[in-house]
Amino acid sequence: MQFKNKKGDVSETMTWIFATIIILVLVGVFLFAVSFLGKTKSLTGFNSYSYDESGIANKEMLLAILSKKIDGKSILEKINEGNYESVSSNVKGILDEFSKEGVVCNFYISEKASIISLMSVNNSAKGKEVSININGKEVYLRC
């Protein structure tokens, strides 16, 4: 019988046995991770974008504020006239009324990217910001 250098064969076999074990362990870890990740799936994936807020409710509220008539004139007409002092005090009153009902909003008007009038009860409004353009002035509401 001739066994020429069997040491190499044995160590190679051992290497492959360990390699197989490692591959199987990795496959097990992969399947476990996939099963765990499958439970955390969401419609938006890993994006922070929220599909909960379409902004339609806020848009309707903004239209309600703009349509509200005070002293015979709507807020929209007052914005068109540039009567921001009156708009500011009126909208502040409206937002106070909203906050008493549990609806907290921020409202501001900007022109050429600079804010010209800002009204808010506090800064805790976290919903989707909506805006309407009125003759070059952008009116924003976030509730």
Add this chain to the structure above:
Amino acid sequence: MNFLNKKGGEQVMSIYWFVIFGIITIAVVSGVYVFSSKPIDIRAAETNVLEDKIITCIVNNGEVSEKWKEINGGNDLEKICLLNLGDLNYKEMQYYIEIEIGDKSISYGDSSFKAFCGAKKSRNNIPYCREKKIMVLENDKFVLLNLIVSIRKVEQNAV
């Protein structure tokens, strides 16, 4: 015995490689299957769609619309707002909708879902519920529109 012939070893290794490739292939396929077979909870998105449909139906340009006056019950809500709240997968009602504007209030669906409103988000095996409050105009006065939408569909979304 002479073990110098290494050809047999190569054949054994080929079989081994095929087995390993097979294991990896099965693992990848089953991984994809396991991942994609887990349900995604879309009830929050469905609630949002339903809320939007109801709001655009009963509010027009920030004012309570004429349609709201015509709605006197759940069946009216389905007809007038063009909603279809039936689900072929379930015999029981899977929705609960409650709308309150000023003194008038209507509700439709299984009211037992209302008990789950305000429950923690982490508890997925219960009906999903969301309450929305918006201010709208009615006769040039601001009134609170309180909208509660709850969807059960636990089996499809959150098992």
